[in-house]
Amino acid sequence: MKQVHIDAALQILADLGLPRAQRNERSALTLLALLDLKPDRAWSDAAAPLMGITPIMDWLRDNYDKTYAPNTRETVRRQTMHQFVQAGIALYNPDKPERPVNSPHAVYQVSPDALALLRLYGSDQWDKALARHLEQWKTLAERYARERDMKMIPVMTPNGTMQLSPGDHSELIRAIIEDFGPRFAPGSVLIYAGDTGDKFGYFDQERLAGLGVRVDSHGKFPDVVLHYVERDWLVLVEAVTSHGPVDAKRHEELMRLFAGSSAGIVYVTAFPSRPSLSRYLAEIAWETEVWCADAPTHLIHFNGVRFLGPYAVETAP
Numbered sequence: 001m002k003q004v005h006i007d008a009a010l011q012i013l014a015d016l017g018l019p020r021a022q023r024n025e026r027s028a029l030t031l032l033a034l035l036d037l038k039p040d041r042a043w044s045d046a047a048a049p050l051m052g053i054t055p056i057m058d059w060l061r062d063n064y065d066k067t068y069a070p071n072t073r074e075t076v077r078r079q080t081m082h083q084f085v086q087a088g089i090a091l092y093n094p095d096k097p098e099r100p101v102n103s104p105h106a107v108y109q110v111s112p113d114a115l116a117l118l119r120l121y122g123s124d125q126w127d128k129a130l131a132r133h134l135e136q137w138k139t140l141a142e143r144y145a146r147e148r149d150m151k152m153i154p155v156m157t158p159n160g161t162m163q164l165s166p167g168d169h170s171e172l173i174r175a176i177i178e179d180f181g182p183r184f185a186p187g188s189v190l191i192y193a194g195d196t197g198d199k200f201g202y203f204d205q206e207r208l209a210g211l212g213v214r215v216d217s218h219g220k221f222p223d224v225v226l227h228y229v230e231r232d233w234l235v236l237v238e239a240v241t242s243h244g245p246v247d248a249k250r251h252e253e254l255m256r257l258f259a260g261s262s263a264g265i266v267y268v269t270a271f272p273s274r275p276s277l278s279r280y281l282a283e284i285a286w287e288t289e290v291w292c293a294d295a296p297t298h299l300i301h302f303n304g305v306r307f308l309g310p311y312a313v314e315t316a317p
Helices: 002-015 025-034 053-064 070-086 112-118 126-149 168-184 205-210 248-257 274-278
Strands: 090-092 108-110 153-157 160-164 189-193 224-228 233-239 264-271 288-292 300-302
Touching (some): 025 070, 053 070, 112 126, 168 233, 168 288, 189 205, 264 274, 274 288
Parallel strands (some): 233 264
16 A cells, blocks of 8 residues: 555645656655555545654654655755645644744644545545645645745834744844844944844845955854944844854854954844843853843943943932
């Protein structure tokens, strides 16, 4: 039954009009995994478990004796699952749409419409059901895409609104741009904002070059770069939701990356909240700043005696 199911899945992919690049054994097996369709089960018994890429590969090994090397995970994700999602066959993170794109907990699930259709494969209802599905499959794919787009996070930039991938990291980037910037670098111009889905979400390369910084690779960029025009500072901000702060190593990396800058450099680590800051206190580099989104009007200076001094205290009359 193993080969029978694989051949059937290949035929289904062809019937659904998937591109030729997805009409192969890898994609057929992936479809069987999404349906939890083991060799001894009928198509009418197809299910819809939540599955990540690695669990899919483990399932194929255990049920169809097909072992894929670990380095083929990206192939399965990019050359099969992306197309399944676009075609409305599968949903991406239906349990938690705001999950970041690069999360290790990302999962897929066969869509309700596809599940209902595929349970009819081999029955006398298949041909009519397939015809109905093909009439509306573009509409289905567009609907699922719209549902995910509704979860995107809008952020204002000099060129209008930028859409960031859903997730805590993007929420913090939005807070940096919309709350931190106006308070501590008023009138600043956004130069760069990364995104977990498209890591170059916004990049004014020309303006950065005008400040003396020319880069070939953006892999080590901070999450947000602001040009505080009034003081001619470049404010480099790392958003910490899963990765670390501006520690001594990161501070050195950023110093080298922005060494050609004609503007002064300010290093900032941003956290969602003060409790999230506590686990990183011992790592934060001196001569940097810390900002917490839950206390947006305050800044913590890791700068020693430079800011030592009394504060005026108002007393009751």
